[in-house]
Amino acid sequence: MLVRDFDRSQEYSTTTVAMVTSSYDGIINVMAAEWTIRSSIDPFLISLYVGYERKTYEMVRASGEFGLSYSSSDQAEIVHISGNYSRRSLDKIGTGMFPLLPSNRIKAPLIAGSICNFECRVVDEFPCGDHAIFVGEVLEGYYDDSKSPLVFHGGKFYRLGDRIPKKRTSEY
Ligand SMILES: Cc1cc2nc3c(=O)[nH]c(=O)nc-3n(C[C@H](O)[C@H](O)[C@H](O)COP(=O)(O)O)c2cc1C
Numbered sequence: 001m002l003v004r005d006f007d008r009s010q011e012y013s014t015t016t017v018a019m020v021t022s023s024y025d026g027i028i029n030v031m032a033a034e035w036t037i038r039s040s041i042d043p044f045l046i047s048l049y050v051g052y053e054r055k056t057y058e059m060v061r062a063s064g065e066f067g068l069s070y071s072s073s074d075q076a077e078i079v080h081i082s083g084n085y086s087r088r089s090l091d092k093i094g095t096g097m098f099p100l101l102p103s104n105r106i107k108a109p110l111i112a113g114s115i116c117n118f119e120c121r122v123v124d125e126f127p128c129g130d131h132a133i134f135v136g137e138v139l140e141g142y143y144d145d146s147k148s149p150l151v152f153h154g155g156k157f158y159r160l161g162d163r164i165p166k167k168r169t170s171e172y
Contacts, residue, residue, distance in 0.1 A: 014153045017079050019098075020048060021067035022059035023108035028093045030111065031056040032083030034152055035131070036068060044138040046120060049131040055087035060122065060134055067103060068118040068136075069111035072147035076157045078111070079150060105139040116143040 015034040022029050035049035048066060050057045060066045071079045078097055085092060092098065099112040103119050110117040120136025127133075151158040 011154050014151060016149050017071050017083070017152050018048075019069045019071060019075075019079060019082050019111045019114070020050070020056055020060075021069065021108040021110060022056055022063060022065070023106075024059045024063040027059065027087065028108060029055055029059055029087040030082045030092050030098055031087075032079050033068075039135060044141075045123070046118060046136050046138060048120075048134045048136060049128065050134060051131050057132060061125070061132075063107065064122045065106040065108060066120050066122070066134065066136060067106060067108045067110045068120060069101075069114035070116045071150035072113060072115045072144075073150050073157075073159045074113055074147070075111070076150055079157070103140070110142075113147070114144070115147040115149050116141065118142075 017032050017034045018036050020031050020033045031054060033048060033050065037047050039045045039047045046068065048060075048068070050060060056066075081095070081097065082092055093100070100109040101112040101117065102109055106119045106121070110119070118136070118138050119140040120138055122134050123137045124135035125132055126135075148160050151160055
């Protein structure tokens with residue numbers, strides 16, 4: 001049944017969640033972000049939307065870099081922690097719960113066990129309501145096809161469901 005609800009309607013789009021890593025001034029941080037999107041093929045750009053009040057906003061702004069680790073279905077617990085605690089009250093990386101993978105081109109590490117990871121350099125920043133859009137040029141990309149993505153829908157985590165076969169366009 002179609003429900004008219006301005007506030008909750010956004011929860012019913014389906015996303016996956018990236019863990020955004022940043023490093024500045026001796027601090028390493030991680031936060032969950034479902035609002036990321038590839039924004040250019042060549043150059044390879046990914047836009048990341050970060051609320052101005054997040055510690056991550058300060059750190060990405062100051063360092064000009066960020067890592068993106070797209071969550072696998074094994075990572076629901078750490079995604080939940082990264083998205084519900086701020087570095088202002090908890091040293092998330094210091095808990096030892098986030099397995100780190102060294103980066104090649106940026107200071108911030110990546111999160112090991114993800115389905116894909118990107119190392120990004122900020123090439124632009126735009127204001128967008130209560131979030132900033134950081135446009136990241138992808139310097140390195142990695143994937144692990146033994147992993148399955150974490151699906152985020154209606155505020156809950158799921159595993160990917162069955163594949164739906166599609167016809168070739170010539171069959172229509
Ligand atoms: C599933 C999920 C997705 C989220 N997506 C975003 C997002 O796209 N952008 C954002 O600014 N915050 C997002 N958040 C909220 C931040 O992850 C949260 O405020 C976090 O505590 C910020 O951490 P920090 O202050 O250490 O940077 C999300 C939270 C969850 C649980």
